[in-house]
Amino acid sequence: MTRPMVSYKNVRKSFGQIEVLKGVNLEIGEGEKVALIGPSGSGKTTLIRMLMTLEQPTSGVIEVDGTPLWHMEVNKKLVPANEKHLRNVRKNIGMVFQHFNLFPHMTVLENCTVAPIHVLGLSKKEARERAVEMLEKVKLGDKLDVYPSQLSGGQKQRVAMARALVMRPKVMLFDEVTSALDPELVGEVLEVIRELAHEGKMTMILVTHEMEFARDVADRIVFLDNGYIVEEGPPEQIFEYSSNERLKRFLSRFRLHSVYPLTTRSV
Amino acid sequence: MIWDWNIVKDVFPLIFRAMWLTLGLTLACYAVSLVLGIIWTLLRRAPWAWFRWTVNGVLEFIRSTPPLVQLYFLFYAWPLVPHVGVTLSPIAAAIIGLGVHYSTYTSEVYRSGIDAVDKGQWEAALALNFSRARTWTKVILPQAIPPIIPMLGNYLIIMFKEIPTTASIGVMGMMLTAKMYGAQHWVYLEPFTIVAFFFLLLSYPSSLFVQWLEKKMNRRFDKNEVLHEAKQKGVVV
Amino acid sequence: MLLITSAFFAFIIAIIAGLGRLAKSRWIRWTTNIYVEFFRGTSLVVQLFWVYYALPMLAKAIPFLPPLNLSSFWAGVIAVSLNYGAYVSETVRSCILAVDRGQHEAAIALNMTRFQRMRLVILPQAVRMMLPDFGNNLIQMLKSTSLVSLIGLTDITYAGMVFRNSNIDLGILVFAMMLVFYFLIALPLIWLTRRAERAVSKGMAS
Incomplete structure (x- = not known):
């Protein structure tokens, strides 16, 4: 892998009594395209919202390009970040x-x-x-x-x-960008993302329910369920060869209900 | 010495006694406005357009002119009106004047309550072949009244704070009592501060109560609120 | 004149207090809350008399302060604008809160500072929502200005009363004229408020 652009180190997040993320470790390389998939409530949106500083992790460290996002170093100790530090990291x-x-x-x-x-x-x-x-x-x-x-x-x-x-930005986050769209408008949006992905320079993290699209664009698929990363790997492995029961159940449900066939694949 | 406790001791009982008049007056005005508000609301639902227009015009006129001037009109000018004019005591003028003024607001509150009932409810009542009276008593009013209770409570508080205006036509409420005491002894700080204190003491707890009521009503009528809140916090994705 | 001056100050106070109640610092929030609750909890007439009669006495008693000679005009402006500032601050606060959370988030994602988010994104949208309520409060304020006649300021009401006292037999006419006069000033305000209401509800629909 190239040098890591984003890394989550044992990140946990709770809302009140509910623990949404139960210790996530994830590293994303520079220029890599990662798709986060999983059922509703699995914590995938929370994962990228924390990276955008919209949500503060309950514990754990998130690093962007080697710099901790929610913490800063004062006298070699990590302390909670102030607004200035957040803005400085957030610009990426x-x-x-x-x-x-x-x-x-x-x-x-x-x-x-x-x-x-x-x-x-x-x-x-x-x-x-x-x-x-x-x-x-x-x-x-x-x-x-x-x-x-x-x-x-x-x-x-x-x-x-x-x-x-x-x-x-060095890293772009896409949070279910087609979920609020009418079916016939999904294609034009996905097309733009695909072009961006093929340019190759930018690190991209996509939360999506468009399985075919994820498969087409992403270098790596991360499957979250119930607050854990259950399975990750290249699209082919995830979609064809995985033996994980939960993943298989999730995907089969998706095939049945898949509304969007791959209509906009370019070349 | 800025603040003289002797004066306080002297004037406090006077103002305390006047408070009952102020409170009684508030309730009387409120009762008038509640009843009159219903009448206005009914008149505004009359089948003739020109009539509705006139009523609306009158209400708009009363609403957008100062209650103080309306009180003056009732107190000084009404007795001079030929045939119907009668001399009103200050208290009667106050009750009628403020009661009528605020009835234009309560009627607006009633209307908003009725309008807020979903159109489907009328249609459902029609589909069940309810009579007109039954539609109102069984379907519309039970839904229209609870949400407007906090709003009506708010107007009670607002009206309470409007009562000092009646000092201008000689009603011996807290305000005029304080002012007369001030004029006699040439001290204003203590009497007026005590009056302000009384107003705060009475209206702040009531407004907290109304707020609480409002929250309770909202929760009862929008059970999705909890879910909505959860969504906003991101608990439910 | 009194209306314009007080309205000007009232809206400035309202925006400051509205922001103050949303401030991060608990200290600022508490002070503004006390201000708002105090002025909403007591009656405008009481405040008017307090400012006009009691405040100068209070000032006189404090040794280092120069004697405070409030004209009835400024006493009126102070009382009316502080009173309405407190009421309108509630509108300011609720309209700021009513701006969609997504707008805050988008502004954060674009790396704006807190101040920029407020100035460029939130306030312009919130102000639009506030307009109808500003209009309503302006009409209320117009009515309230009649109260300053009680502390001897020559406004429409005071002038009317003076005129009546020298022409007792014209009483009905004078009072009717006063009412009509207020209504005529209020009419354009009512019209503008209605328009603003419609514009806002249209904006929400789209």
Whole structure:
């Protein structure tokens, strides 16, 4: 494996009495594409939300590019991180959400330039150039001055991707990005992710229920169940040769209920 | 010395006695507004559009003009109106004036309660062939009333705080008592502070009670709330 | 005039207090809570009289302070804006809380600071939701300004009363005119509030 970009070390997370993650160890290399699969409530979304600093782990350490995320070193001891440290590590990470979370009071272009201008400190012109480039990449170059409410779900999600991409993160997180979409709009979103994946440079972690898509895009599949990583490996091993009972049961249920056949495979 | 406890000892009983008048007046005004609110609500459901318009116009007028001026009108001008005018005692003017003013608000509360009942409920009652009276008493009102109770409670508190306005037409409530004492002895700090203290003492616990009531009602009528909260916290993915 | 000045201060106070009640520091939260509960718990008339009569006495008793001579205008502005500031802060608070959590999360994901998240993402959306309630409070405030006549400030009510006292037989007309006058000022406010309400509910639907 190349050098690790993200690593979880014995990470646990509880909400009140419920322990959602019960000690997860996971290492993700630079440029690697990892798909997290598993039943609802298995903790896969929580896993990436902690990486985005939206959720604080109850115990354990998460490292990004060698730096602990939720902790910082003071006098060679790890202490809880302050906001400054969090921001410093967080700049490496971007996220696309299930419900898009576009800013409704800004146009498509403003959605994509607000952070570059205020967070990265780019000039308006630079930010605009970057944003337009990305929006063209997601094939929305003609929607710059439109408000999110006038877009379809698939278009919104592509804007959300452009908005995350303009920040040029090293790691991109995709949290069930097609779950809130009408079936006929799923393809256009997956297409964009696939192109990104094939460019190869970016580390990507996808939480998804699209098994065919995960198989096509990911280098490695991680199967979570009940707060543990139950099985991980290359797609072929997971989907064809695994002998794990729980995984097999999960996948068989999925084949039965699979709504999305692989219609958008490119080449 | 800034604060003189002797004055407090002197004026406290006076204000305490006046408090009962203020409280009684609050309840009287409240009763008027509750009943009158129902009448307005019924009138606003009348079948003639021009009539509804007029009623709405009158309500809007009463609602958006100051109660103080309405009190003046009742107290000073009403006796002069030919034929119907009668001289009102300050207390009667206060009860009618504030009662009418706040009835425009309670009627709005009633309306919102009725509107909040799902349209499907009317249709279900129709499908079960309920009579009009039965639809109201068995289906609509039992659902419309509980959610508006906290809102009505809020108006009771608001009205209580509006009562000092009646000092302007000579009702000897806490406010006027304090003011007259102040004018006689040329001390205002202690009397007014005591009045403020009484208001806070009475209205703050009541508002806490109303808040509690509101939460309880919400929970009863939206059982999904718990689930919703859990979702927001990310417990249920 | 009093309405505009008080409204201006009231909304500034409301936004500060609304934010204060959501502050991280418990100390700030508590102070703003006490302020809000105090002014909501006591009556505006009482506050008005307290500021006008009692406050100068309090100030006189403190040795180092210059004598505080509040004109009835400023006493009115102080009482009305502090009172409504407390009420409206509740709107500010609830509207900020009503902004979808996803908006916070998206802003964090874009690595904005706390301040930037508030200024660029949350407040612009919250303010839109607040508008109808601002309008309603403005109408309430208009009505409340009539109370300052009680401390001798020449507003519509006071002027009307003075006029009536010299023309007793015109009583009905004077009071009716006063009511109509207030209503005429309120009408555009009512209209604007309705429009804002519709705009907001439309925005929610899309």
